[in-house]
Amino acid sequence: MSTLNELTLAGAISGMKNKDFSSRELTQTHLDAIADADALNAFLVTTKEAALNMADASDVRRARGDVGPLDGIPLGIKDLFCTKGTRTTAGSKILGEFTPTYESTVSANLWRDGAVMLGKLNMDEFAMGSSNENSAFGPVVNPWRAKGKTQKLVPGGSSGGSAAAVTAGLCLGATATDTGGSIRQPASFTGTVGIKPTYGRCSRWGIVAFASSLDQAGPITRTVKDAAIMLGSMAGYDPKDSTSIKAEVPDFAASCTRSLKGLRIGVPKEYRVEGMPAEIEKLWADGMNWLRAEGCEIVDVSLPHTKYALPAYYIIAPAEASSNLARYDGMRYGVRVDGTDLTETYEKSRGQGFGEEVRRRIMIGAYVLSAGFYDAYYIRAQKVRARIAEDFKNVFERCDALLTPTAPSAAFGIGSRLNDPVQMYLNDIFTVTANLAGLPGISVPAALDSSGLPLGLQVIGKALDEETCFAIGGALERAADFNAKPDKWW
Amino acid sequence: MSVDAKTVRKIAHLARIEVAEERLAPLADELNGILHWIEQLNEVDVEGIAPMASVEDVSTPVRKDVVSIDNTREDVLANAPRTEEGFFVMPKAVE
Amino acid sequence: MFTAERVADKSDWITTDTGDWEIIIGLEIHAQVASEAKLFSGAPTQYGAEPNTQVTLVDAAMPGMLPVLNEYCVEQAVRTGMGMKAQINSFSRFDRKNYFYPDLPQGYQISQLYHPIVGEGKMLVELDEGESITVGIERLHLEQDAGKSIHDLDPNSTYVDLNRCGVALMEIVSKPDMRSSREAAAYVRKLRALVRYLGTCDGDMEKGNLRADVNVSVRRPGGELGTRCEIKNLNSMRFIQQAIEYEARRQIEILENGGEIDQETRLYNTDTGETRTMRSKEDAHDYRYFPDPDLLPVKLSEQWLAAIKADLPELPDEKKARFVSDYGLSDYDASVLVSDREKAAYYEEVAEGNDKKLAANWLLNEVFGKLNKENVDILDSPVSAVANRAIVGMISDKTISGKIAKQVFEICWEDGGDPAGIVEERGLKQVTDTGAIEAMIDEIITANPDQAAKVRDKPKTLGWFVGQVMQVSKGKANPQAVNEILRKKLLD
């Protein structure tokens, strides 16, 4: 029974179907694993009692023969998703003991399909970060360590808690969100699969907003198929979100084994950035070969404005965030630090409630929107965004999907990159373009580097074509035959 | 363009974020570092291109003019630091 | 379109020791859309509910909550724009206006700055004396109302009720085309009439459902424009006029003492009739407007717009033109009758099947006078339009005289009842039988020989006999017949 948490999500589904074990057993195993993993700091809240109740209810349903696609599957929920009756913090002090009276659409969809909630996962505060070091609850520690080393590594961010929990066997899958790479980069750092679907695929209702025009929810799992199954439940049109797309949710799981014969895969030359480790360069080339072997044609393409994606993102995202985070004023919820008057109360509550990076981004955002700078910064960034989207549109006339590395490096040491924000921002250099253009992107673990740390490859697809991403991701996964696991040290 | 301590104080006030006096200058340096990096956008030719606010190209969906409220006042006030007789209570605001 | 060159009517100039001044006025009207639900949520909009009971999680800006646009509000904004003969923008978008205040839970108001739903237009505004001016409309945009901050429940705290928060407002911005408080009031009256005709806003100023921000500056007649001040949130016609008058004089006094006007936002104190600084330009907000990323642009199809247009009711200007051309009413009478949707509808009901001019005169001289005197709203008039129609009909066919009609109206007002029945029961029918009138007259002449002699000498005193006949006949003798017979007997 102790290995129940090493199953894939799909494996657990068939195990329960075959009556090999119950959801209660599966859930209990994961609760035990969580209790044993304090050193990772992945879970902020474990909803033990609720989890077992949900598991029991699932077992009752199963006995009745009335099960949903995720029935009995224990999942972790990023603490950006509002969960009814369970504290939701967005990784911030400012929300205090905020306990929603409502459930986010995405998590509600998972419960509708029978899943079991284990608890809430640590993250960078308000999803701002690439290392999980910006959490008000302390950094998440990556279960992976370099060979023979004990240095603590970051799991990536902002969905670092989700990625660490999945790789450490604390849950079979986790919800995550991605505004500039926050699903895919941690997936790459932890040897897990993460997909950011097309903007609008998953409802944003009930997810604490970071940058509304870029935020998308998606799953982090151990396999491509698991991600497909989970996304199938998370996705869907929601009339409560005006940016939700009215489109049928296809059978993502079925697309994972689809033939790739005849697909044209673009390789953008601008992703060959200066200083990229040779190992990543090599992995990328391996990826191309694996896809050639599947009958794909690899074509060189150009996305000329790639270099400007991150700077544009660091105008648009902070601008939206500065406004989205204005509601944290200590009046209706969250922490209030009283001052002598209203303005001082606002300034103290927000000054003390938000962490350093969040304060920094709010101020950048306020600045680029302020009188006299709006056109020079914000409008220009939106025009550059249009150029980037145009690049993709042009490229997708010539190919079906793009293959790139997910991140420019493997996981790095906690504390090693804290003093240079711009260096930290560069983590998202390969992922952020998909957010700006609203396109789906999947990260699949493809190799270990020479120090034994996982590296991921990214597939970017056309809008609403997650199926091709899953198909290519599935092929990469099979070819890479990546089944390394971190040694348990925690 | 670059920001000085005075500008930082102004932005901090706009954003209602308390910044200690001695943090203003270092913060200006940090912000300038980021802004300087951002300014490479000035290299991009954006002549004749429309600013892109959203990746979707449809009209915003609409709802019917029908009252639908499924939460109670208790839900609305549940997390408030201070309430009184159904009101939210804040420190005195006078303008 | 700004008509800066228009100089105020001389009678509107303010004359001081240093010479003449004129006032330049522009208005921003906030008109609450008469919708059931709020602009971006399903919360009800009803007035006067218990605090925070008409608040969804969206209105309270709970984390992760998102706006969805109320289609009806868009339609009402478009209809109002069409009523103002304004440009309807088939592409518009919502922007966020960012500032912190306790009654603004999101920390921003969703409004429309860069692409309003309605652009420029024009309104013909009738003034009291039958003259009119044209006021340019700059724009109309949709936005959310804020909640209510109550500062006097506790000395140290502000109490916040979000019931109004998120209710749809149409902000209608005029060009600075008004030159006096009476012009400003006439504009507000006209706009109020228009939205009430359209049913897009109930126009209830007391409840704050229609309120005005007034921009005032002064200049030498026809001279350089001065610096303006904005007076916020005026919710009665009287306050609008008083605030303008006070503010203009305040500015003139400063200028005459060699001072300068600070561009600022001011508040009007309804107790003292004065305005005071709310905030100056220096600490003006920097609202950091940008497109709301939670919403997509509003794109209106030509087809949809055409359907809305085809469905518009007849509006005051068209109605007035019809009353003049088809009914032969004077311009002035017609504009009074159309000044209010209820009045116009009432008139049309009274005029149905009757002489239109007679019906108009009857309403304007008798009915509206009485309603005014008793301070009764036309919708609450104890004498219905149908009853008035009957009265006018009886005047028309000479069943009763105008004088009796007034009597019948009074009876209806006091006791109710049907006018024809009243006339019948009380024997108020006009006596048109010339024989009977002649007999009455003969009797009176015989009884008053001196008076008869006097009339022959001074024909103008004939009225005395008319009065006598009316008295004897209890007002029922047909005045025309009385006159004719008297003339024949005494003057021929």
Ligand SMILES: [Mg+2]
């Ligand atoms: Mg205004």
Ligand SMILES: [Zn+2]
């Ligand atoms: Zn307004």
